[in-house]
Amino acid sequence: MTQDSLPFLPFVRPEIDEETIAGVADVLRSGWITTGPQNQAFEEQLSAFCGGRPVRTFNSGTATMEIGLRIAGVGPGDEVITTPASWVATANVILEVGATPVFVDIDPATRNIDLNLLEKAITPRTKAIIPVFLAGLPVDMDRLYDIARAYKLRVIEDAAQAFGATWRGERIGKLGDIVSFSFHANKNLTSIEGGALVLNDADEAELARKYRLQGVTRKGFDGMDCDVLGGKYNLTDVAARVGLGQLAHVERFLAQRKKLARAYFAGFEGGAAVALGVGLPAAEFENGNWHMFQITLPLERLTIDRAAVMQKLHDVYRIGSGVHYPAIHLFTLYRARGFAPGMFPHAERFGATTVTLPLFTLMTERDVARVCGAVNEICEQYGK
Secondary structure (H helix, E strand, O other), rough: OOOOHHHOOOOOOOOHHHHHHHHHHHHHHHOOOOOOHHHHHHHHHHHHOOOOOOOEOOHHHHHHHHHHHHHHOOOOOOOEEEEEOOOHHHHHHHHOOOOOEOOEEOOOOOEEOOOHHHHHHHOOOOHHHHOHHHHOOOOOOOHHHHHHOOOOOEEEEEEOOOOOOOOOOEEEEEEOOEEEEEEOOOOOOOOOEEEEEEEEHHHHHHHHHHEOOOOOOOOOEEEEEEEEOOOOOOOOOOHHHHHHHHHOOOHHHHHHHHHHHHHHHHHHHHHHHHHOOOOOOOOOOOOOOOOEEEOOHHHHHOOOOHHHHHHHHHHHOOOOEEOOOHHHHHHHHOOOOOOOOOOHHHHHHHHHHEEOOOOOOOOHHHHHHHHHHHHHHHHHHOOO
8 A cells, every 4th residue: 555545644533432423412402502411410420530529611621721720819910830831721821810920841751840940930929830731641749739738829730631640540630729621622531622620629619610601690590690700611511412422431542542652652662763863752651641642853863844744744644743832931922021932941842843643542553653654764764
């Protein structure tokens, strides 16, 4: 089979079974398609997954972080520490609540916020920390919460990519402070669009519910009040039904992702890519959920740039890829706030050289071998 005849291997493709599709049709026929009984069932099952903690769903994993910050009391005059190696929403929500983002560079091995640098960034204005579990790999949770307790800081875990990940055998979401999940279409568990907040108690859950829908509380047939400034962030029953269908398969999804990740390491072992200096992620199979498999390119040893490598993968090998993520502080919005190149060199290098390879449950180990072969061939052809 020639390269031209190979089916295109996308960067991601969600796995949604026929039972879920039929369930969505049932919801559409029911006449109740916005937030209702399916959403309540989804929240209950998510709560059970997270050890019984209260959970509230939202229409995105961005809304969850913003509301998490508001519940934590973060606002104007406060500082929130986070990492520049994330989707820009992680920092944007800090600005959205009127606070100031403070970046800390990443550990180049884990690609997560470097906890060795965290305490140096804490000031009297620091109110919270948003650690990002990049590609589904948690930070050292024991050390993170030791620091947070010592300085009396709230933690809003950006676990957008970490559903199903663990720390010391316990699922992310079961322990800790406020935890934010995303159920975007490319996540390990999807509701098409959506997210969830795992909260500490009934009071926080009630406040999250108010923030989710205009701050409104209803009582009886005609009673209504609004006592906080909320927004329009509710999850529809159509989306919740997709999420419920996904939850039924989450353990299989996680096992398949780990299997594919191991195949990637085997496929790159001893090959031209690693010999040239292509960087692989930390081979961490105890806690991570393998949301993504990200390599870094040794651009100084290649005669083509990253965009050209991705173009070759797409056009010649019929393989999709992605970039996750350019360093946030180098975007125009953040340069205007005083951030500049050179401030966080590890995040900058990672953001400039990373390529995310396909990793989704419908892939096979043969697909992984195909991707590894393509990357190795490109390195052989364009290495110097």
